[in-house]
Amino acid sequence: MIQVKNLYKSFDGSPVLKDxxxxxxxxxxxxxxxxxxxGKTVLLKSILGLFDIDKGEVWYGDKNFIEISRKERKxxxxxxxxxxxxxxxFDSLTVEANVxxxxxxxxxxxxxxxxxxxxxxxxxxxxxxxxxxxAPSEISGGMQKRVAIARAIALNPKYLFCDEPNSGLDxxxxxxxxxxxxxxxxxxxxxxxxxxxxxxSVVDIGExxxxxxxxxxxxxxxxxxxxxxxxxxxxxxxxxxxxYAQMKEEQNKNK
Amino acid sequence: MLRRIFGxxxxxxxxxRQLFQEIDTLGxxxxxxxxxxxxxxxxxxxxxxxxxxxxxxxxxxLVGLGTRDVLILEFSSTMLALIMAGKIGSNxxxxxxxxxxxxxxxxxxxxxxxxxGYLILPKIVAVVFIFPFLFIISVFFGLLGGLVTGPIAxxxxxxxxxxxIRWLFYPYYVTFSIIKSxxxxxxxxxxxxxxxxxxxxxxxxxxxASTTAVVNTNILILFFDLILTRLLLT
Numbered sequence: 001m002i003q004v005k006n007l008y009k010s011f012d013g014s015p016v017l018k019d020x021x022x023x024x025x026x027x028x029x030x031x032x033x034x035x036x037x038x039g040k041t042v043l044l045k046s047i048l049g050l051f052d053i054d055k056g057e058v059w060y061g062d063k064n065f066i067e068i069s070r071k072e073r074k075x076x077x078x079x080x081x082x083x084x085x086x087x088x089x090f091d092s093l094t095v096e097a098n099v100x101x102x103x104x105x106x107x108x109x110x111x112x113x114x115x116x117x118x119x120x121x122x123x124x125x126x127x128x129x130x131x132x133x134x135a136p137s138e139i140s141g142g143m144q145k146r147v148a149i150a151r152a153i154a155l156n157p158k159y160l161f162c163d164e165p166n167s168g169l170d171x172x173x174x175x176x177x178x179x180x181x182x183x184x185x186x187x188x189x190x191x192x193x194x195x196x197x198x199x200x201s202v203v204d205i206g207e208x209x210x211x212x213x214x215x216x217x218x219x220x221x222x223x224x225x226x227x228x229x230x231x232x233x234x235x236x237x238x239x240x241x242x243x244y245a246q247m248k249e250e251q252n253k254n255k
Numbered sequence: 256m257l258r259r260i261f262g263x264x265x266x267x268x269x270x271x272r273q274l275f276q277e278i279d280t281l282g283x284x285x286x287x288x289x290x291x292x293x294x295x296x297x298x299x300x301x302x303x304x305x306x307x308x309x310x311x312x313x314x315x316x317l318v319g320l321g322t323r324d325v326l327i328l329e330f331s332s333t334m335l336a337l338i339m340a341g342k343i344g345s346n347x348x349x350x351x352x353x354x355x356x357x358x359x360x361x362x363x364x365x366x367x368x369x370x371x372g373y374l375i376l377p378k379i380v381a382v383v384f385i386f387p388f389l390f391i392i393s394v395f396f397g398l399l400g401g402l403v404t405g406p407i408a409x410x411x412x413x414x415x416x417x418x419x420i421r422w423l424f425y426p427y428y429v430t431f432s433i434i435k436s437x438x439x440x441x442x443x444x445x446x447x448x449x450x451x452x453x454x455x456x457x458x459x460x461x462x463x464a465s466t467t468a469v470v471n472t473n474i475l476i477l478f479f480d481l482i483l484t485r486l487l488l489t
Contacts, residue, residue, distance in 0.1 A: 048365060077367030088358040102366055105266055161365075 001026050002047065002159065002191055007056030009039075009046050016042045017215045020056070026158075026191045029182050029205045033196060034212035035237060043212065044163055044195045048082065049073060060159065078106055081152030081190075083162040083181075087144040089136040089151070096122070096132040099151045106155060121150040125180060142173035146180065153184060160185065160192040166201060174198065178205045199238060202226060211237070256449065259371040260379070273377040281343050281378065281444075282385030286392060292338060293331065293393040297400025300325055305410030318411050319419020322401045324428065331393035332432040333480045336439035339389070340472040344447035347378055348468040351451030352461035360452070371452060379444040386440030387433045394429075431487050438483060439476050446472040 002024040009017040016039045024030040032040045045051045047058050049065055058065040060076060068076070089098045099121050103114045122132065125146040136144055145165055152160060162181060166174035182205045185192040194201065202209060206223035211234050219231045226238065227247070264270045304321040351374055354360050363370040398420055405411040411419075450468035454460050 050361060050364065074367045077365055080365060082362065082365045084358045084362060086357055088362040090359055090362075091353075091357075104269055105366065105368060 001059075001061065002193070003057075003059040004043075004047060005057040005059070007043070007046060007058065008054040009042055009051060010054055015215060017046065017053075020212075020215075020217055022210050022217060022220065024191055024193050025208055027186060027189045028192070028207040029185050030191070030193045030208045030210070031196055031202055031206045032193065032210045032212060033202055033206075033237070034218075036197065038212045039215040040195050040197075040212050041163060042215075044161060044193065047193070048080070048161060049077075078102075078155055079158045081155070081157035081160045083145065083148045083152050083160070083165050085164040085167050087136065087141075087148040089144055089147055091136060094133050094135060095127065095139065095147050098136065098147060099154050102151065102154045117154060118150075121154050122147070124153070124184065125150045141168050142170075142177065145169065145177050149177075149180060149184070153188065156188065158190060160190045162192070162194040162196075164195055164197075166196060166198045171200065174200065175204065181205065202238075213237075256371060256452070259369055260375045260445075262369050262372050264372060264376070265368060270373065270377055273373070274380055277377045277381035278385060281346065281381050282389070285339060285342060285385075285389065288338075288342065289335065289389050289393050290396045292335075293326075293396040294400035294403075296330055296334075297322060297326060297397030297402075298404030300330075300397075301401035301405040301416070302408050302410055305405065305408075315411060315415040316419035316422045318405065319401070319416045320422050321419075323398060323420040323424070326394050326397040327428045327432055331390050331397060332435040332439065333476065335389060335393050336386070336436065336443060336476050337473050339386075339439075340443050340447075340469050340476060343382060344443055344469050344472050345465045346447075347444060348447040348451040348454075348465040349461055351375070351448055352454040352464050353458075355452065355454050356457055356461060375445070375448040375452065378448060379441060382444035383437055383440040386436040386443075390432060390436040431483075434487065435480065435483050438479050442472055442475050442479065446475060 004020055004022050004024075007017055007020040008015065020043060032043060034040045042051060046053050047065075049058075053066065056066070060079075063072070063076065065073065065076065089095075090101065093101065096118055099118045100114055103109060103117060107114070109117070127143065127146055127150065131139055131143065136147070139147070149162075149165075160181070165177050165181065169177065178201050181192060181194065184190070194205075196202070203223050203226075206226065209219075209221055209223060209226055210217060211219040211231070213233045219229060219234045221229065226234070229235065300322045301318060304318045308315075308317050308321075351360075354374070360370045360374070363373060401420075402413065402416055405416050406413050447465070447468035450464045450471070451461075454464040
């Protein structure tokens with residue numbers, strides 16, 4: 001579980017995150033949603049320690065990530081997997097080598113053991129053997145995301161972070177990626193945090209949803225509650241998508 | 256940043272593997288361009304020396320001597336470093352800069368890898384290691400360029416040229432230039448790496464950073480050339 005307490009972050013004096021307090025549960029897909037520029041990426045990067053925060057606490061289990069030493073923090077990072085918006089696969093390495101990289105760097109496993117783990121991770125994200133030796137530039141965007149997920153889970157992390165995992169993907173592939181992340185979360189009992197503005201993801205896998213507006217927590221709940229909320233800001237965000245506006249209309253008619 | 260670059264590696268084996276890759280990419284792949292440039296410059300210098308020393312009061316051996324000393328003292332160390340700053344330097348800035356803007360460096364950091372050390376240290380060691388070899392290759396092929404071009408152009412005979420390149424030879428000149436090439440190797444790798452590592456934005460900014468890195472490296476090479484010449488040669 002990850003807990004964020006009274007987190008503040010500003011850039012050059014202008015506040016971006018204001019008094020964020022929330023918790024992300026283990027074994028659930030926790031979604032952070034909000035408009036572009038609302039502060040969700042800053043929140044994600046602040047939790048990850050990529051940005052130094054102004055004030056507040058970030059607890060990974062029973063450890064305050066902000067207060068632990070640099071060495072401890074480095075150690076803890078090995079329990080964290082991250083899927084970046086663009087995949088962030090290493091261009092100079094093949095698909096297989098990308099997934100093996102964290103194993104090479106942080107484990108003392110034999111080549112055979114490492115290969116077994118690489119095969120396991122890539123098979124879990126449905127990447128076939130023919131793609132193993134290809135460069136990231138030779139595979140599709142959807143495959144790149146899946147390889148990024150495989151790399152993120154290679155070290156068996158306790159925490160998985162995904163920044164806009166569906167951006168740039170067609171709706172069908174996006175659904176596959178969402179389902180994959182949810183399945184892996186359940187299977188490995190990870191604490192997964194997904195940063196998204198894709199409403200399909202929210203409805204499909206949003207077991208816990210945090211809505212950020214203007215750098216503040218504007219709503220918290222689940223995908224089952226989200227369509228019935230009377231929070232105006234959240235409604236404006238959700239029903240900007242015509243499909244969901246239509247769904248809501250039909251739901252009201254049926255009532 | 257230097258502290259992070261020279262910090263303790265997470266796994267020595269991976270750094271060594273990276274080092275060999277960099278020696279191949281940055282060093283071995285530069286050998287051909289060094290050979291081609293050196294042959295041409297050696298030939299051109301021989302003809303120019305022969306032209307400016309066409310007065311019979313100058314001994315013909317001066318042509319070989321002049322070509323040799325210019326190659327050893329300035330061209331194969333300083334000029335070559337300036338050329339390599341363009342080739343290797345822009346390569347380093349664009350590679351690291353692209354990794355920065357595509358979040359590959361963030362990805363390394365999140366894994367707990369010292370990204371500055373992993374990406375930059377092998378490049379610095381590789382370039383510092385390869386530069387003295389490039390210097391020696393350049394001197395050899397520069398002299399060979401003069402040897403081939405001089406007689407073909409009809410400005411000097413082979414025996415005269417060979418006598419000239421052996422005349423008044425001070426081995427210290429070679430030591431001096433190797434010391435310079437070690438310094439320049441460090442500059443050619445570290446300055447562009449710095450500009451690439453701290454780039455912000457997108458492809459346009461990576462391009463700008465490459466240009467800035469090459470310009471700054473060139474200025475620093477010339478500045479250190481002056482300092483080292485003053486300290487080691489006078």
